Amino acid sequence: MDRIVVADDHPLFRAALTSAVEKASPGAQIVECASLAEAQAALSEGAVDLLLLDLKLSDVDGMKGLTLIRADHPAVPVAVVSASEEAPTIRRALSLGASGFIPKSAALPEMVEAIRAILEGETWAPEVEAAGEEEADLQARIASLTPSQLRILEGLKV
Numbered sequence: 001m002d003r004i005v006v007a008d009d010h011p012l013f014r015a016a017l018t019s020a021v022e023k024a025s026p027g028a029q030i031v032e033c034a035s036l037a038e039a040q041a042a043l044s045e046g047a048v049d050l051l052l053l054d055l056k057l058s059d060v061d062g063m064k065g066l067t068l069i070r071a072d073h074p075a076v077p078v079a080v081v082s083a084s085e086e087a088p089t090i091r092r093a094l095s096l097g098a099s100g101f102i103p104k105s106a107a108l109p110e111m112v113e114a115i116r117a118i119l120e121g122e123t124w125a126p127e128v129e130a131a132g133e134e135e136a137d138l139q140a141r142i143a144s145l146t147p148s149q150l151r152i153l154e155g156l157k158v
Helices: 011-024 036-044 064-072 087-095 108-119 133-143 147-156
Strands: 003-007 029-033 050-054 078-082 100-103
Touching (some): 003 036, 050 108
16 A cells, blocks of 8 residues: 655645545545645655655745655655646656655646656656756756755755
């Protein structure tokens, strides 16, 4: 049985994600969290097959939450869930180690497809235009950083 953590600070959207998880993995144990701190606690309580992580939580904003999760729990697959659907945001999430990117505008069947794919070990994201050479180089450099280096990098951002 899959154990899936859903981290979103909006109860209505958390319920929508839970519904998608129930369809993608019937019988899964679902842990709902409203903050990054709650998600980190859930991840520390036992094996997790997937974390659905909103980029904007009450206690963290942007990619910092993803960076912290990747540093502390590098083996846990993370699907970023966000209202921000710009190509650079999607590419950055994937370059920081996300296993997928699910736009909040996605229809329920698309969310279910994404969750199933990620649980099966695939990477899932909406189609985006190709990155420029400079951006691709930056993404490759970020992807090569260790968890400790990622934490330091995130701490340097203003």
